[in-house]
Structures are given as structure tokens and as C-alpha cells.
Amino acid sequence: MSTKERERLRTELGEFSAAGVERAAWGWDQHAGEVQSYRDAERAALHGIEQANRAAEWDQFRRSLFEMTEGRSALVAWRYEHGETGHKAERAAYGAALALFARGHITSEQFAILARPMDEALPWLLPKEPPHERDVSAVPGKPPRQRE
Numbered sequence: 001m002s003t004k005e006r007e008r009l010r011t012e013l014g015e016f017s018a019a020g021v022e023r024a025a026w027g028w029d030q031h032a033g034e035v036q037s038y039r040d041a042e043r044a045a046l047h048g049i050e051q052a053n054r055a056a057e058w059d060q061f062r063r064s065l066f067e068m069t070e071g072r073s074a075l076v077a078w079r080y081e082h083g084e085t086g087h088k089a090e091r092a093a094y095g096a097a098l099a100l101f102a103r104g105h106i107t108s109e110q111f112a113i114l115a116r117p118m119d120e121a122l123p124w125l126l127p128k129e130p131p132h133e134r135d136v137s138a139v140p141g142k143p144p145r146q147r148e
Contacts, residue, residue: 005100006061012122013093014068020121025088027120031113032095041110045098048105058101065097066090092117096125 016024032038049058069090099106099114106114112126119125 008124009093009097009100009122010065010068013065016121021089022085023121024092024118025085027117028088028092030120031116032091035113037113038095041106041113042095042098044110045102045106045114048102049098052105054101058098061097061101062094065093069093089121092121096122099125 049055069086095114096118099111102114103111115125
């Protein structure tokens, strides 16, 4: 993961509105949730990071993201969407960070599996994939959101 990508991800997660957090949570529901391929890709990425002797660096970056989303100094949008929605969005952010950090140590398919949930809110992660339409009936009273 380049320093530029790391900073871009941190900056954009820090600028999320509540709608961005909601979109990332929706992406989690659509693409990861209980999917075994996600867990397999996650294990492969962690193994690749360990094999590259970058586990300490990964852990530091992961903790810095957690502090933005869940810690004492959590950003407003993340505090607003605290609870199940926020936790799903955090998992999507974790997957995207893991994908970027492990790039070069995982396959492109594993990268896409990990990045896809957050790609719903940050389309630069998988620029060749079109946005997915949200099912309005899945969120009563809320209009479908456009990619942010």
C-alpha cells in the first residue's frame, strides 16, 4: 500500500457523511456479510502481510482507522451511525484497508473481494466496476443513494 493510497483512504473516511457510512454498510451487506470468499480473502491478505514482515505496520494503520471510526476521538458521521450500521461500515473500511495494504501479496480477485463493500462508497477502489443500485424497498422511507 503506497503512502498516497493510505492517506487517501484515511482522508476520505474522515470526510464521510452519515450517508457515506450508510452506503459502506450497505456495501457490506451486499458483498461480504456471510460470504466465505470474503473470509478466505481476508486470511490470505493477513498471511501475505505477515510473510512480508509488515504485520506491525499493518496493525498500526488498522488501529489508526479504528480510532477514527470507533475510538474516543471518532468522527461525527461515524458516531452518528454508531451501532450495527457503523459496525458494518467499519468492517468495509477494514477490508478496503487490508486489500490496499496486502496488494502485491494477494490475487486481484482477493483484492476485489476485500475492497468491493467499501467500493460502494469509494468507487476509486475498483474503478472498472459500475455502481450497484440500492433496492429502495430494503430501506423503508429512504431514497436510494448515489455513489459518493
